[in-house]
Amino acid sequence: MTRSISERQRILEALDMLLNAWSTRNSNELRQLFTSDAAFTSSAHGEALGGAGVAEQLIDATLQRANLRLNSTNHYVTGHDAKACASAYIYGQFVPPRGGPSSLTFGATVVLELELLEGEWRISTLRLNVNWLEGDAKIVTGWRQPIGNREWKIGDPVPVVVSELDSPWLQFPQRSIVGTVKEQIAEVYARYAWGLDLADFGHLKQCYMDDAAGNFAPIGILKGLRSIVSHLKEFRRPWPWMQHFGVPLRIEADEENGTATMTVGRVIPQRAAKVDGEPLYGAHYVMKLRRVDDQWKLTWSEYNPGWITFPDGQR
Template identity: 40%
Template sequence: MKTETTRNAIIQLVNNWLTAWSSGNEIALHRIFGPDSTFSSTAHGVIKGNLKIASCLIDDCNSCPFLRLNASNYYISCADQFTSIATISMYIYGGFQSHLNFGGTVIASVHIDQSGSWKFAQLTLTVNWMQGDKSLLPYWKYPTENRLWIQGDPTPLIVSELDSPWVNSSSIEHSKSKIDQITETFSRYSWAIDQADFTLLQTCFTDDSKGNFPPMGYLNGKHEIIGQLKAFRQIWPWMQHFGEILNINLNELENTAQMLVGRINTHDMLPSINETSYGAHYQLSLRLEANVWKITNFDYVPGHFSKTALLKKS
């Protein structure tokens, strides 16, 4: 199976999972997970087997109708271009109308079963933050947000330096299209800063990188960028950067690219009669170094923008 086909099939599996979860489709959930699957969640606990996993997720819909779920910031890692096994990381965000919103981080291992269908073998979900009426989900274990660590806090389910797909997979990046590699550079950057994985974060920038990083201001060089981002991140453990790639301009000859990313407003869950809008956007310049795409110029622009207005910038 070619890498692009694999990527599309795995993203479709994720979409099917979120649709089945939000709609309480028990039959679909039975198909998405297998009898030996494991679902580990900071909110739900550890659940094994597709029947129990489905029952658990359906309880969410029974407690709070009108659940909406979305995914972003994908990274997909395959052993080779013919693989039937892969690892995926992503962000999910959702809400129950305007009453409750939450965001989470997901790592999952997926495989093709004997019927030829992709299924989750193991799915780990960390709910990073919740805002609104938490009494709507009284049986969830709520995240320890809006504060720093205190004695007695549980061990995180996801430890990036040990668990991230960039650590645990022999992904053949060269088999991916350049557009996918560039797209996943933003996923690598957002994951690294949100998980406080600064070893991974330093792979996202060239030595001569520079740019505008509000509220820190203009930063010049990898040392200053990583140093400032590290200090900034430490007091914000529930940080999460949801992004949608809006446009990529690739220069094949020079192995450089320009990427426009919209900062997703995770609290705007209801369909709009107008077009999609974003809470901020990124204008990124990238360069390929030793087969790794890295950011050379970073410009984060706060403020609400429509998709049309942003695409005109590109």
């Protein structure tokens, strides 16, 4: 039997509270989100134990010189009974206290493990890997900064989120915490991006039907699982720091026939909204899916570069 789908939303609310407490420098709220023996590992901040330790690491002096805005995309939630795991991409913007353009933008991958204690979800493990920075890096002089746009070499730091070890898809083979049909479809994109960006092509393989096809700009039309996976594996090699932030804009599911279509907007963190605040997307995907053995998989994937807005979008 599956637990109420509201559990998924409660877990995502814990993630939202984490980001809000971090961005507003609320130490008390941060401490309350964690178990007493929680473990925190960050590529930028180092390691800490317990809520107080996490708060001390996240709320450093750099945040006093700029306001921090945080957003999350690419959500996946899984779990069984009183334990759960969630992953997301987050992007942050440090802006001057008086407003104006962002002084520094960064992107990260986050994985949370949670426990249900006295009716509340508490974070027992938090892994945060900052993948890239763009802008005035002096704002975060206290961070261990990513290597930037170059190849890794001996002596460089290694990531603290490694898909083969930390992937939430591997944590709970028998999951009882699931979302709605539309949320399950949206999670296919999250897994697609995770597999591509974290170079775990076993995950990417699980997203596609054997007879899938697609238009993968700038590569072109690809047909068949082998062609898709092998091309994308080679294509991403020069950009190991890349993140495909995506927001599902429209999902239409035919549950009776087990088919669906999904439009996903690709978020470019450096330009995620228009001046008036309307969301802006640097490209969009059109995806078609089929349900097989209770798993949604892609039959067609189309990538369309170009800036768009989507006023009628739905999460």
